[in-house]
Amino acid sequence: RATATTESGGNQPPSWRNLSLVNSASTASSSPQHSFVIQLASQPANLQPTSRLAVCSPSNQILLLDRRSLQPIDGQLLGSGHDSQIVDCRFSRAAWYELLTCASRWDDQLLLWDLRVNNNKGGSAAIVRFNSESGDCMSTADISCDGLLLCAGAELDSANQDARIVFWDRRFPTAPLGCYSDSHQDSLARVRFHPSRSRRLLTASLDGLACSFDLTAECEDDALVFTYNAGCGIHGADWIAADSDLQPAQLAESVAYVLTGQEGYALFEAEELGDTLIELDRLPVLGGPTIHDDASEEADDGVTSRVADYIVGPLTCGHHLLVGQHSGRLGVLSLKQQTAPVWLSEGAVGHADTVRCCHWDSETNSLVTGSEDGMLCLWQQQTASGGLSAASRPAESFAKKERQKKRKQRRERMGPVSG
Numbered sequence: 402r403a404t405a406t407t408e409s410g411g412n413q414p415p416s417w418r419n420l421s422l423v424n425s426a427s428t429a430s431s432s433p434q435h436s437f438v439i440q441l442a443s444q445p446a447n448l449q450p451t452s453r454l455a456v457c458s459p460s461n462q463i464l465l466l467d468r469r470s471l472q473p474i475d476g477q478l479l480g481s482g483h484d485s486q487i488v489d490c491r492f493s494r495a496a497w498y499e500l501l502t503c504a505s506r507w508d509d510q511l512l513l514w515d516l517r518v519n520n521n522k523g524g525s526a527a528i529v530r531f532n533s534e535s536g537d538c539m540s541t542a543d544i545s546c547d548g549l550l551l552c553a554g555a556e557l558d559s560a561n562q563d564a565r566i567v568f569w570d571r572r573f574p575t576a577p578l579g580c581y582s583d584s585h586q587d588s589l590a591r592v593r594f595h596p597s598r599s600r601r602l603l604t605a606s607l608d609g610l611a612c613s614f615d616l617t618a619e620c621e622d623d624a625l626v627f628t629y630n631a632g633c634g635i636h637g638a639d640w641i642a643a644d645s646d647l648q649p650a651q652l653a654e655s656v657a658y659v660l661t662g663q664e665g666y667a668l669f670e671a672e673e674l675g676d677t678l679i680e681l682d683r684l685p686v687l688g689g690p691t692i693h694d695d696a697s698e699e700a701d702d703g704v705t706s707r708v709a710d711y712i713v714g715p716l717t718c719g720h721h722l723l724v725g726q727h728s729g730r731l732g733v734l735s736l737k738q739q740t741a742p743v744w745l746s747e748g749a750v751g752h753a754d755t756v757r758c759c760h761w762d763s764e765t766n767s768l769v770t771g772s773e774d775g776m777l778c779l780w781q782q783q784t785a786s787g788g789l790s791a792a793s794r795p796a797e798s799f800a801k802k803e804r805q806k807k808r809k810q811r812r813e814r815m816g817p818v819s820g
Contacts (some may be wrong), residue, residue: 404405404439404440404441404637404714404757404758404759405637405639405660405713405714405716405758405759405761406441406442406443406714406759406760406761407722407762408637409798410481410752416464416722416782417733417743417745418689419778419782420733420745420746420749420766420768420781420783421745421746421781421782421783422745422746422778422779422780423472423751423779423780423781424469424471424778424779425470425750425751425776425777425778425779426466426471426776426777427775427776427777428456428458428464428495428626428775428776428777429775436458436774436775437458437459437773437775438456438457438458438486438757438758438771438773438776438777439457439458439459439757439758439771440456440457440489440490440757440758440771440774441454441455441456441457441758441759441760442454442457442490442491442492442500442760443453443468443492443760443769444468444492444497445453445492445494445596448761450470451496452467452469453466453467453468453474453620453699454467454468454471454760454769455490455492455500456771456777456780457487457488457489457490457673459486459707460483460486460487460495460774461483461484461485461486461487461504462479462487463479463487463490463499463500463502463514465479465516466777467781468762469778469779470702471769471779477631478540478593479502479514480512482502482512482528483503483504483508483510483512484508484699485504485505485506486504486505487502487503487505488503488504488505488539488540488541488542488735489539489540489543490502490746491542491544492505493544493546493548494546494548494549494596495544495546495547495549497516497550497728498515498516498517498615498678499513499514499515499516499544500513500514500516501513501514501542501543501544501551502514502542503539503541503542503553504539505539505540507536508538508673509532509536509537509538509541509604510530510531510532510533510539511531511539511542511551511553511569511763512528512529512530512531512733513528513529513531513544513551513571514526514527515527515529515539515576516527516720528573529571529574530573531551531553531569531571531574531577532576533553533567533573533577534577535565535577535598536742537553537555537556537558537565537567538555538556538759539553539554539555539567540554540555540588540590541553541554541558541590541591541592542554542592542683542722543590543592543593543594543597543635544571544594545594546594546595546596546597546598546601546674548571548618549570549571549572549598549599550568550569550570550571550578550594550599551568551569551571552566552567552568552569552580552592552594552602553566553567553592554566554567554588554590554591554592554604554606555567555588555589555716555760556588556589557587557588557607558622559588559727560815561644562585563582563586564582564585564586564588564589564606564608565580565581565582565604566580566581566582566584566585566589566592566604567579567580567672568580568784574614581621581624582621583621583622584604584610584612584614584625584628585604585606585608585610585612586606586608586635587604587605587606587607589604589606589725590605590606590607590634590636590637590638591603591604591605591635591638591639592604592634593638593639593808595640595654596640597654598654599615599687600615600617601613601614601615601616601704602614602616603638603639603640603657603671604638605635605637605638606634606635607631607634607635607636607662608634609631609632609633609634609635610628610630610635611628611629611631611635611638611671611784612625612628612629612798613625613626613627613655613657613658613671613672614626614812626671626672626673626684627670627672627673627675628679629659629667629669629670629671630662631659631661632682633661633665634661634662635660635661635662635683636657636661636662637659637660637662637714638657638658638659638660638740639657639658639714640656640657640671641656641657641658641668641718642718649652654670654671655667655670655672655675655756656666656672656719657669657670658679658715658719660712660714661684661756663682663764664683664711665681665682665683665685666679666680666681666712666715666722667679667680667681667682668680668719668720678719679736681718681721681736683707684707684708684709684712684724685707685708686706686707686772687746693813697789707731708724708734708741708742709724709725709726709734709742709756710725710726710727710733710755711724711727712724712732713725713756713757713758713759713770714758714759714761716733716759716761716768717724717761717763720735720737721736722734722735722736723756723759723761723770724742725755725756725767726771727751727754728749728750728754729751729752729753729755729774730744730752730774731744731745731751731752731756731770732744732745732750733745743768745780746780751770751776751778752770752772752774752776752778753771753772753774754772754774755772755773755808756770756771756772756773757771757772757773758771759771759772759818765781766776766781766782767779767780767781768781770781777786
């Protein structure tokens with residue numbers, strides 16, 4: 402399933418027609434096992450100038466790349482920690498060098514990698530293992546923004562007919578801190594801590610429910626703040642930057658989204674008595690230059706014509722969706738303007754297969770996409786002259802500031818020039 406992550410920032414939303422392909426790379430050239438990209442994780446914007454990108458594929462390895470060049474970071478191929486396929490990975494918001502991973506069946510542990518420690522002989526880094534006492538098969542995991550609390554969502558336990566949400570104190574990895582077991586009745590698809598509220602958690606499940614928890618409460622019933630029912634299985638969910646055009650600024654930090662297995666999408670306030678802001682049961686029908694949600698309309702050949710084959714994920718503040726066709730073509734669908742998708746770089750050679758994941762960075766107005774063809778593509782906003790926008794050159798800007806800082810330090814050490 403497609404997955405998406407976003408980083409909020411203060412720049413204006415891009416003109417989607419100016420979002421062009423500026424770089425691409427094959428993950429298979431870095432590692433033969435990475436010929437199929439299923440998930441991306443990018444270091445948070447508050448940890449700049451670092452720009453690592455973690456790439457998951459159907460293997461027990463994680464490939465680490467530079468987000469801007471899409472080139473491998475020397476020695477950074479993490480493997481041999483899990484016994485099965487890695488299904489989720491998250492960078493810590495508290496420390497740039499920490500990466501959390503969890504794997505699928507037959508692997509009942511989370512691994513917290515320290516990327517500062519690397520032996521350059523196969524890419525192994527230092528590992529802290531967080532074990533589950535009950536043998537849960539983990540399907541998703543995350544680490545709180547203060548770096549102190551870990552959480553994992555488990556697959557459905559057929560014997561007990563429950564799907565557990567398990568917690569660890571990072572200081573005590575050998576045994577879980579506790580668990581929730583009553584809120585979901587099917588496998589967890591996503592657990593996501595809030596990016597700035599360390600004890601607020603969003604969960605989503607194949608049972609069609611998305612839940613928001615306040616982890617400062619004493620028990621699971623008291624901790625449950627909000628439940629959204631999608632009506633079908635959810636495969637993606639996360640917190641998202643809010644849009645003042647959609648809701649009051651004071652509710653901005655509580656906005657979340659879900660993606661469903663029927664190519665549906667919802668944006669809502671994950672608070673008590675929170676409102677549903679956008680709700681699509683499925684991708685809308687294309688009717689000329691505009692779109693609408695009439696599922697009964699058919700094209701001339703008798704087949705319902707939808708705007709795209711699937712949703713990759715939301716961009717910016719949640720009212721734009723990255724959508725795709727199975728040929729690899731990508732477009733941006735505006736849910737506010739109700740117009741047909743703006744297709745990216747019609748003449749560019751980007752992806753040749755279904756795009757499974759993306760990461761949008763509002764600080765740089767740039768997008769990274771990963772596909773079943775094993776390709777990673779970097780898309781950035783172009784200026785009218787054809788160059789990259791100033792916001793899209795963080796590495797160049799950072800390097801310039803560093804040079805100016807060093808020149809100033811040299812002048813201060815030398816002191817004033819005497820006449």
